Amino acid sequence: MIPRETLDRVFAAAKIEEVVSDYVTLKRRGANMIGLCPFHNEKTGSFTVSPSKGIYKCFGCGKSGHAIGFVMEIEQCGFSDAVKQLAKKYHIEIEERELTKEEQQREDDRESMFVVNDFANKWFQDQLWNTPEGQSIGLSYFRERGVREDIIRKFELGFAPEKGNPLAAALKKQGFVDKYTINNVDTKIGTGLVGQSEDGRTYDRFRDRVIFPIHTVSGKTVAFAGRILRKKYDKDGKEIPQGKYVNSPDSIIYSKTNELYGLFRAKQAISKNDLCYLVEGQMDVISMYQAGIENVVASGGTALTKPQIRLIRRFTPNITVLYDGDAAGIHAALRGIDMFLEEGFNVKVVLLPDGEDPDSFAKSHNASDFIAYIESHQTDFIRFKAKLLSEEAGRDPQKRAGLIKDVVESIAQIPDAITRQVYIKDCADQLHIQEQLLMREVRRIRQDKAAEREKERKSLERQRELTEAAEQVPSTDQPALNADAPQLPQVPGKRLTKFEENYRNLLQLIIRYGEKDAYPVEGGYVSVGDYIISTLEADCIEAPNALYRKVVDEFLAHKNDTNFKADTFFKFHPDAVISALAVDLIADKYQLSRMYAKQNISENVTHQVKLKTDEDNLPELLARLLLELKLTVINERIDNLERLLKEAQESGNDELMRELLISQPQLLDVRNQICKQLGNRIITI
Numbered sequence: 001m002i003p004r005e006t007l008d009r010v011f012a013a014a015k016i017e018e019v020v021s022d023y024v025t026l027k028r029r030g031a032n033m034i035g036l037c038p039f040h041n042e043k044t045g046s047f048t049v050s051p052s053k054g055i056y057k058c059f060g061c062g063k064s065g066h067a068i069g070f071v072m073e074i075e076q077c078g079f080s081d082a083v084k085q086l087a088k089k090y091h092i093e094i095e096e097r098e099l100t101k102e103e104q105q106r107e108d109d110r111e112s113m114f115v116v117n118d119f120a121n122k123w124f125q126d127q128l129w130n131t132p133e134g135q136s137i138g139l140s141y142f143r144e145r146g147v148r149e150d151i152i153r154k155f156e157l158g159f160a161p162e163k164g165n166p167l168a169a170a171l172k173k174q175g176f177v178d179k180y181t182i183n184n185v186d187t188k189i190g191t192g193l194v195g196q197s198e199d200g201r202t203y204d205r206f207r208d209r210v211i212f213p214i215h216t217v218s219g220k221t222v223a224f225a226g227r228i229l230r231k232k233y234d235k236d237g238k239e240i241p242q243g244k245y246v247n248s249p250d251s252i253i254y255s256k257t258n259e260l261y262g263l264f265r266a267k268q269a270i271s272k273n274d275l276c277y278l279v280e281g282q283m284d285v286i287s288m289y290q291a292g293i294e295n296v297v298a299s300g301g302t303a304l305t306k307p308q309i310r311l312i313r314r315f316t317p318n319i320t321v322l323y324d325g326d327a328a329g330i331h332a333a334l335r336g337i338d339m340f341l342e343e344g345f346n347v348k349v350v351l352l353p354d355g356e357d358p359d360s361f362a363k364s365h366n367a368s369d370f371i372a373y374i375e376s377h378q379t380d381f382i383r384f385k386a387k388l389l390s391e392e393a394g395r396d397p398q399k400r401a402g403l404i405k406d407v408v409e410s411i412a413q414i415p416d417a418i419t420r421q422v423y424i425k426d427c428a429d430q431l432h433i434q435e436q437l438l439m440r441e442v443r444r445i446r447q448d449k450a451a452e453r454e455k456e457r458k459s460l461e462r463q464r465e466l467t468e469a470a471e472q473v474p475s476t477d478q479p480a481l482n483a484d485a486p487q488l489p490q491v492p493g494k495r496l497t498k499f500e501e502n503y504r505n506l507l508q509l510i511i512r513y514g515e516k517d518a519y520p521v522e523g524g525y526v527s528v529g530d531y532i533i534s535t536l537e538a539d540c541i542e543a544p545n546a547l548y549r550k551v552v553d554e555f556l557a558h559k560n561d562t563n564f565k566a567d568t569f570f571k572f573h574p575d576a577v578i579s580a581l582a583v584d585l586i587a588d589k590y591q592l593s594r595m596y597a598k599q600n601i602s603e604n605v606t607h608q609v610k611l612k613t614d615e616d617n618l619p620e621l622l623a624r625l626l627l628e629l630k631l632t633v634i635n636e637r638i639d640n641l642e643r644l645l646k647e648a649q650e651s652g653n654d655e656l657m658r659e660l661l662i663s664q665p666q667l668l669d670v671r672n673q674i675c676k677q678l679g680n681r682i683i684t685i
Contacts, residue, residue, distance in 0.1 A: 013090040014067035043344035057587035117221040124158025124211040134159040162208035192249040215264040223248035257305040261298040269294035270315040284358035292367030304336035341413040347381040412445035502629035514566030
């Protein structure tokens with residue numbers, strides 16, 4: 001376990017804007033910074049980073065947290081791993097206390113797999129540069145492909161020998177256990193560098209291949225791709241079938257659908273140029289990078305996925321897809337079109353000359369010539385698709401009908417209405433069909449999709465209601481932040497009851513200003529937190545749920561700690577749910593910049609005094625929010641009394657009616673007093 005002192009150093013050093021900028025392109029907007037949320041699909045940036053508060057908050061999906069929480073979420077790692085990563089970034093030495101057996105197990109699985117991959121990455125490189133077989137076969141292959149030595153080293157390319165199982169032996173000699181070298185298809189634990197046959201024998205997964213390591217956005221080695229070098233034949237001279245590439249299996253740290261080859265090295269160039277080139281294979285990336293075009297990534301030869309598209313969307317909304325000029329390349333260009341458009345990309349397509357691919361074309365052209373060719377030959381994705389399908393359909397009515405439906409399906413994915421209209425007009429001209437007909441079909445498709453989304457929203461709302469009914473809030477022995485830590489429900493459209501809203505506003509003051517002075521008392525001042533809690537207790541007002549009760553209990557338990565500061569204490573609380581709630585309340589600042597106090601100078605004159613900030617006016621703010629909560633409670637009690645009166649009248653229970661009628665004037669009088677007090681202050685939020 002990492003000592004609290006070390007955690008405090010990491011918390012203090014890790015600037016939220018610097019941490020987030022490693023993954024998201026941020027733009028300054030006043031005191032905050034704005035970017036596209038990496039956790040959900042959005043076209044307009046709602047992901048806000050507040051350097052002054054040290055937090056991030058997405059106002060689209062509701063995700064929020066501090067620097068360590070961001071790393072945990074984006075890297076899908078545990079608390080300790082995130083702290084270690086930030087400690088390394090800020091050159092902070094970590095001395096850990098011994099973990100319990102259970103804690104050690106949780107940490108080991110992911111960490112050990114990264115360590116195994118890191119060792120294998122270095123081993124493959126050593127085989128390439130420092131063994132006769134690697135030099136004569138692997139290194140010669142890269143040189144024949146025109147790859148410079150500095151690029152080979154930069155991309156950490158390697159080589160796997162043909163004979164024996166030298167990597168398995170090296171891993172075992174290094175002390176790595178089978179759990180992390182052999183992939184378990186059920187638990188997805190293990191890197192899969194070593195395979196295991198049905199009879200229990202182990203073998204190297206990668207043999208006689210050049211190796212391309214695959215990195216996360218932050219640069220960790222998560223997997224490998226091995227490319228075949230030469231054909232193999234059996235004793236009868238027949239070619240032995242073997243795949244062009246062998247890849248690492250999916251695991252708890254790697255999924256081929258979530259990674260893009262080269263993004264780690266391309267992300268800065270993509271942000272700088274506000275453009276990403278997408279190619280198919282690893283060698284395409286390497287050759288273009290060597291030619292001077294660094295803003296390029298590859299899908300790795302697999303069908304493009306939404307997670308991959310959203311990785312690119314973090315850095316730019318502009319993408320140019322480069323494909324071979326043959327028939328297979330042309331049809332490959334059609335795959336993923338709707339996903340790109342749905343994500344709000346500005347998409348262009350470039351088909352290279354027949355017989356060329358990005359790898360070969362980059363070798364025969366420098367960066368400026370390559371880019372000039374792209375700019376002169378790139379085609380808008382929709383127009384490209386309409387032209388291609390139109391040529392294939394010819395005069396066949398059925399094929400043309402299918403073509404029109406295909407193009408309309410793509411246009412319907414575009415989120416911006418003006419852009420959709422432009423494409424509809426262009427395609428109507430190109431396909432010689434009425435524009436109104438295309439518009440009606442696009443409208444129908446979008447309405448169907450909207451109905452599906454509404455159905456899904458209602459389903460989520462129902463799930464939220466069931467969750468709230470169960471009120472499953474973690475107990476105080478919840479372990480420290482980890483990848484499995486529960487999160488606050490992120491359900492679009494969630495509405496609080498009036499009482500919950502009032503109580504939440506007061507809880508916000510406890511978290512933001514709990515230790516600050518509120519009112520003078522004999523011998524000193526009463527703090528904001530103490531005043532709120534004691535007032536609620538005196539009025540027998542309880543928290544609406546267990547989570548809010550925990551926050552109050554935690555404040556009372558730690559308010560006398562040395563150098564206690566409520567916002568820091570709750571923001572970095574070891575309970576993930578409390579931490580998430582605190583960040584939400586700190587981010588969603590209760591706005592009182594337009595609070596006014598009315599003072600009647602005469603019958604017809606009202607003097608308004610503008611208050612500056614929440615902290616400047618804590619006594620005024622406390623009084624107002626407490627009165628609002630009390631009014632809500634009184635109104636609920638009056639409503640309940642009127643309901644009981646109606647039931648007593650219907651059942652003929654005269655005795656109960658008399659008791660209720662005696663209580664009613666008292667409640668109404670209290671409500672009138674509170675309303676009168678509230679009438680002396682007006683808050684516009």
